[in-house]
Amino acid sequence: MNSHDWLNGNHSGLITIDGHDLFLRADGPDRIPSQPVVILESGLGGSSVSWPLVTRHLTPFIRVYTHDRAGLGKSEINPSSNQYEPRVYAERAAEDLDKLLRKAGVDGPFILVPMSWGGIVAREFLERRKDDVAGMVMIECVQERTTQLRPIDAPNTMAFLRGLDFFEVVGLKDRHRLTPEEWRAQLQEIAENGPQTAVETFAWPITELTLGEKKQFERQILGSRPISVIKGNAAREYHQVFEAGVAAGNGTEEQRIIVSKMIDGMEEKEDMLQREQLNLSSVSRFVQLKQSGHLVILEEPEPIAIEVQWVLETFSQEQTKGSA
Structure with a gap:
């Protein structure tokens, strides 16, 4: 199921990888050979419907590819039994993405733009395709030490949302900038x-350990290719x-003590x-947003577009220097 020319025009459809269909979407200007394209990687349980706002702000200047991981959105679950072994889950997701792009005929250079836990998948993809990655823009991403240093007690935290709407509580229901149709789809x-x-x-926590074994910070795996880290305010939401x-x-009194301490x-x-x-590269910058909580991609697309533009220009300048 791969009848599209994925390098030109706007398309979406299914591509068969290892016996299961994965969803891919392409938007923006036609591909120019050797020019970077953006690969968006969704957060935990997220899929391509989360990205229309960001896509609208990127496509005026760069081609964008969005996909659904296996079992999410329009993508089928992988029939391979070891696909969901926690230790290798992110590695398999990165392998799926690698095969998906190759089958679609989409070569690097890539600018990886992951959100939240998608940062783990994107960095496993970086491990596989290091030489094809032009740079990264990481949005509220978790990393190999997140669960260790900032553990979340989900069961006790969820007790405080009984009868409440999370999106109302944190103000996202009013602040998001999706169209009504896009919000319903979300x-x-x-x-x-x-x-x-x-x-x-x-x-999630086990994939952090697997990624940590690769010591990407110590190796500064991106070298001098640019990385931007965008931080919202997830703590405010808790x-x-x-x-x-x-x-x-x-919440019981005990739960209030536990979550307050958390x-x-x-x-x-x-x-x-x-x-x-930022230690992934020697060329980096950090962006702290004031308005957004964790789900920056639903609230503030402009800083994301600015950082992608910076990565694109920085990479292009280095390429020009190298060929001079």
Whole structure:
């Protein structure tokens, strides 16, 4: 199922990889040989419907590819039994992406733009295709030490959302900039992706350990190719959930103590974890956003586009110097 010319025009469709169909979408200007294209990588349980706002801000100047990981969105679950072994889950997702792009005829250079846990998948893809990556723009990404330094007690935290709408509590329902149709699609996909989201949630901390074994920070794997790290304010959202839950009478006294302790100092830990990712390259910059919470891609596409433009220009300048 690969009848499209994936290098030209706007297309979406399924491509068969190892016995299962994966969804790919291409938007923006036709591919110019040797010019970078953007590869978007969704967060935990996310899929291509999360990216229309960002895509609209990128396609005026660069070609963009969005995909759904196996079992999410329009992509089928991989029939291979070891696909969902937690230890190799992110590695297999990166392998799927690698094969998907190769079968579509989409070569590097790539600018990787991952969101949240997608940062783990993107960096496993970087491990596979290091020489084909022009740079990265990392958006609120988790990394190999996130669970170790900033563990989240999900069951006790969720107790504070009983009877409440998370998107209302954190203000995203009013702040997001999707069209009404795109917002409905986002909510529908969250519901439909539930089973596979549970699989990815279980795998998450173990995939961090697998990535950590590769010591990408110590190796400075990107060399001098540029990286930008964009940080929202996820810690603020945990405080909002806690405060709204307490006001609604949710959570036992024990749960309030546990979650209060969990969110204490979270902002400082998040800042450190985000900044550590700058060590992937000797050429980097850090962007702290004021408005967005964790889901930057639904709120502030402009900084993302600016950082992709910076990576593109920095990479192009280095290529020009190298050929002079």
